[in-house]
Amino acid sequence: MPDFAVISPKLGIAENMPTVLLSEAFMAKGSQNVHERYGRYDRMRGRLPQLTDSESVKIKAPTDVFTITGINTGTKTITITGDHSAGATALAAGDTIRINGGTTAGNNITFTVDTLPTTSTIVTLETLEAAGGTPGNLFVGATPVIEYHRHIRHNTGTEHLLLGTKYHILLWLNSAKSLTVKWTNVDPANVSRWEITDHLRNVVATNNSDFVLWWNIDSSVSNAFAALDNANGIDYEGTANRLTKCKHITSYERYLILGYTTEAGTVYPQRERWAGIGTGGATIDFDENGSSDAGSKEFTTTPGFLMGFARHGDDLIISKDDSMYRSWIVTADTVFEYEEFTLKVGNLSADSLVNDKSGRLYWIGSDLTIREINTPRPISTAVDITVKGLNTAQAEFIQGTYIDEFEEVWWSLPLGSTNDTIVAFHPNSGRSFVYKFPVRAFGDFTQQEAFTYDTLPYGTYTAWGADWLFYDTQKNVVGFPLDLASDYLGNTFDLHRGDTDDGTAFTGTLIISTTLTVQKSLNMFKRVNNGADLILNRKSSGTVTLYVNRDTERSWQLLGTASLIDTDLPETVIVHVPFDIRGKSFQFKAESPDQMEILGYIFREFDFDDSR
Known part of the structure; x- marks a missing residue:
């Protein structure tokens, strides 16, 4: 009567029984709100309110x-x-x-x-x-934050958080728990995206509705955003013609670069235009007929439109909806050289372009796959059904970010009418995960104040939604990096620090697939009549519910529950779940609304039946 184990590397490879790693049995399809941490699988932590008033009530961005x-x-x-x-x-x-x-x-x-x-x-x-x-x-009223921008002021090193919405650009002041209006959009009905970037010592923003804007924060934080160059737009040729708006913006090697521009009333969706090197703010110079090296470039090799800029190593990446280009600085009068990538896949969203900490560049491809700039094949195989199920009518609003704490790239995808699903990719392992949180925009900031036991922002831990022991020992430090996210109600959250999700319990689901043989044999039935030992990290409360789906069954069958509690206080608990099942292949599903951390399963003394 054989044994079989599906376990974390932390537990080692058992010499007395066949063993496979938990990561090898993991199924991204169907698993939800769980991710791999140090070889085990944890339920994801939820969102914790971040911008709140003195009564710990969430401050919504107003209309x-x-x-x-x-x-x-x-x-x-x-x-x-x-x-x-x-x-x-x-x-x-x-x-x-x-x-x-x-x-x-x-x-x-x-x-x-x-x-x-x-x-x-x-x-x-x-x-x-x-x-x-x-x-x-x-x-x-309330409106979603559609863009965050973190700026570090040059002379003081102070940190500032800007929030772009359909109606305003707002500046968060943590000491006063307040938002200050820095810009009011002239035509909010036509604003659905912002792009905000640092250039030299100031901040530049565009929404493809108002003029290109700049914030002279180098002079004073109290300044508001204003039209860049001239009150009626940007002078790009030394005449009365003006560039009045653009979709995309970036700062590259001291050049301010615009993309998908509107000039003299005509839209140029394939045009890139740059200002003279080192010019910005009140002295910006886009005049391509003047004395600076300002200029423009048309990307007409393919018919697609510009879809945003990114960095890859020393190169500037120009993405289109049907192709990708790289550019770099040269000493010739042309300023830049360009090369089209051989990969004939475009980009669905400017905000899907993300670098990991190794500098690799990823995006959501026009063929509904996840792409990496130097990899010819898609890297989204494990979550292919999820990615291909996104609503292409809302694809422009896909959001991407890199979560340094987990070493994962996250994309918030619209499977319905809003961004309701997160697909995460771990570059080092190549594994993918699916989380179910609504995220309209990602951002980054740092911890602005450290709490003590007496200054917790809520009366109870339950009301707050965070595990104080976890929070205090790991993250309760001024300057600790935060990953921000907005929802569709105008709120801003710390993305993954809560035991609950904004005060509401949510479920983590881990699915593994196994034939209970190392060779993944399907030719023999197995009768598992002694249940399974579920190996978990001990918690102060909570349970895990176990289900099975055998061979071609239509639905999941309940097997039992396991407690996360052990009064003897060991680090790891082994809980036996009794059941008697028969099949050739098995999917086991572990679900919990609590902070489960699963290390593996052991199936003891089961029987091999015949092949019928």
Whole structure:
């Protein structure tokens, strides 16, 4: 009566029984919210609210921002500049509003609208405090953050987080728990993407609706974004003609480069245009007929449109929707040389272009695969069905990022009408994973404050959603890198630090496939009548439920549950799950809403039946 083990490398290879590694039996298809860590498989940690007010309530990016001119504490009335009924979100009784950035900290929270006496006054149900020197702004409505940008100011080393939305560019001020408006979009209906980049010591942004913008933060953080070059657009040829907008932007070797431009009212979807080397801000020079080395290039070898820029080593990568190019600086008057890659696969989204920490470049290909710039074959085989199932009508909004903590590249994909599924790729192992979190945009930031036991942002660990022991010992340090994500409700999260997902329990699912033989033999039935030993890392609470799917069964069959708890407090627990099943091949599914960490399975003294 043979034994068989499917285990983590941590447990070694048993000499007294046939063994395969857990990673070799792992099935990406069907597994969800689990990933490999040190040879074991852990349930993914969920999202933890990151931008919150003094009451630990999530601060949503607003659709409308009104300046508050007065607060009457007796009548609980807020008076604003503007018409609250004419904004993107028309106010009504019962709506939630927020005061933001006021001198009185007690007012910088959410309130409920009671009545609306006039279009410039709002009466709240809750009590208001005296306004102080600055009453602040009134936030109305909510909209997703569609772009984050982290900027380190040159002279001071201070860190600044910008949030781009359909309506604004906002600046987060952690000390005041507030958002400051740095730009208001002229035509929000036509804004669906931002690209924001550092250039020299300042920040440049484009949304393909407004003018190309720049933020003179080198001079002062208090500056707002303004049109780059001229108030009516960019002078690109020394005439009255202007470049009024573009889709793509990057800074490369001190050159500011624009792509998919609109010039003198004509759209040039295959055009790249660059400013003179070292020019930027108030002295930017795009005039290709002037004294600088400014110029332009048309990518017309293939009919596709430009789809964004990226870096690969010392090269600038220009992606199109049907091909990829590399460019590099030369000493000739042409400034750049170009070469088309032999790989005839384009790019679906500018935001899908991601570098890992080794500099390798990945993207979501136009053939609905995951691609790497120097690899001729797709690297998405394990998750091919998921990637090919994305909604191509929403492909422009695919988001990508590199998660350094896990050494994984993540893409947020729209399988439906929004980005509802994350596909992760681990470059070193070549394995892929699937997570189910809605992410409209990724970003990065750092821990701005360290908590103590007495200054936790919530009254209880359960309300907070994070494991304090895990959080405090590993991540509770000012400057610790954070991976940010926005949802579709206007909130910003720390992406993978919660025991729950934004306070809600979520399930991790691990599926393995095995024939209970090293040779993966299908010619013999096996009767597993002694169940299995499930090997897990001990936790203070929680259970794992085990299911099986044999051969060609249509549905999963429940086998039993295993506890993550052991009162003897060993690091690892072995829990026996009894069952009696028969089949040639087996898929075993372990599910848990808790922080399960699975090290393997041992199947003891099962029988080989005949081949029928």
